[in-house]
Amino acid sequence: MKLKVMRVLSALVLLASSQFIFAGSLYAEGVMVEDPWIRAAPPNAPALAAFMVLNNHSGSEVALTDVEAPASLGRVELHRTSKEDGMMKMVQQKDIPISAHGSTTLKPGSWHIMMIQPEKVPSVGEHIKLTLGFSDGSKQSVIAEVRRGGMMMQNHNMMK
Numbered sequence: 001m002k003l004k005v006m007r008v009l010s011a012l013v014l015l016a017s018s019q020f021i022f023a024g025s026l027y028a029e030g031v032m033v034e035d036p037w038i039r040a041a042p043p044n045a046p047a048l049a050a051f052m053v054l055n056n057h058s059g060s061e062v063a064l065t066d067v068e069a070p071a072s073l074g075r076v077e078l079h080r081t082s083k084e085d086g087m088m089k090m091v092q093q094k095d096i097p098i099s100a101h102g103s104t105t106l107k108p109g110s111w112h113i114m115m116i117q118p119e120k121v122p123s124v125g126e127h128i129k130l131t132l133g134f135s136d137g138s139k140q141s142v143i144a145e146v147r148r149g150g151m152m153m154q155n156h157n158m159m160k
């Protein structure tokens with residue numbers, strides 16, 4: 001009798017711990033951010049752009065809805081550059097969607113995070129903390145490295 005109780009108890013403990021692991025893996029789902037970076041720009045640049053890969057490991061669509069950056073980098077907006085009538089055009093977006101089990105790449109000439117009218121343009125090699133807010137209510141901070149790369153600023157200058 002006592003042995004039977006023990007067995008039931010240990011089975012319960014096992015069940016409880018496996019649920020704990022399950023809960024742990026659920027927590028690890030959501031958006032995984034890969035390779036965040038900010039494109040190096042001249043000290044008088046009117047805007048800065050940040051790029052990264054957003055991987056959605058969940059079964060439902062999630063969107064990047066807001067980004068917090070240090071105040072010295074200016075006002076933050078979500079943008080998308082696309083070709084319209086043969087012209088590259090940049091349009092502000094309310095969010096950046098990431099499909100279920102899919103990924104969205106923020107890159108020059110496509111989706112990007114734009115920081116407008118920076119007071120101080122960071123130099124190559126600096127690390128900038130960006131806090132990403134998603135439509136599921138989650139927030140995540142990433143460290144973006146300032147580096148050279150991609151196209152120059154011509155996309156953004158075309159907007160003027």
Ligand SMILES: [Cu+2]
Pocket residue numbers: 049079080090112113114156
């Ligand atoms: Cu832009």
